[in-house]
Amino acid sequence: GDSVTQTEGQVTVSESKSLIINCTYSATSIGYPNLFWYVRYPGEGLQLLLKVITAGQKGSSRGFEATYNKEATSFHLQKASVQESDSAVYYCALSVGNMGYKLTFGTGTSLLVDP
Amino acid sequence: EAAVTQSPRNKVAVTGGKVTLSCNQTNNHNNMYWYRQDTGHGLRLIHYSYGAGSTEKGDIPDGYKASRPSQENFSLILELATPSQTSVYFCASGDKGQGEAPLFGEGTRLSVL
Secondary structure, eight states: OOEEEOOOSEEEEETTSOEEEOOEEEOOSSSOEEEEEEEEOTTSOEEEEEEEOSTTOEEEETTEEEEOBTTTTBOOEEESSOOGGGOEEEEEEEEESSSOOOOEEOOOEEEEEEO | OOOEEEEOSEEEEOTTOOEEEEEEEOSOOSEEEEEEEETTTEEEEEEEESSTTOOEEOSSOTTOEEEOOSSSBOEEEESSOOGGGOEEEEEEEEOSSTTOOOEEOOOEEEEEO
């Protein structure tokens, strides 16, 4: 089946430093992979941060960026300068095809930004 | 404004009791989903629905039932709750189409004692 791997369970970064959260995927279902980053801020629900549905394209939102690398099957999340308000749990997710199908999630990466 | 509303937001249940989690969406989406989120597992799909009257098993359906009586409402039912079902449950709605990103509710924290 489809799967998403996030290797870092928890990351601590000092404010204004750069960030990368790794995400790799495996898509065995028939259809084109669609890739997403969702974020859950403390006390809030899950919300979409960014998505990319075309290989080679980059998505961006709130200073975060992620590039859909089909060859490496990766979709790493990056930010050049983090802020304390970025502290949250970040989930990489995959859907396959055009049926608005179910998402397959990674295990999540908890980001703590030190002020 | 697009919204997915879950109720209750917090629930404490006893082992063997029946629990119903409710979800309402005002987005006119065809698809709705129930996930549970546990540390170390991310979000895992329990049941989903393509529209009123339909329910489908997700990846971890055992011990759960679902009901979709209307386009707007999708319930998750635990007939005999167990402590292993203690978790945070998320409902989502979405539509078909390449790259559609489901919209999530705020979650329900369930504790089964």
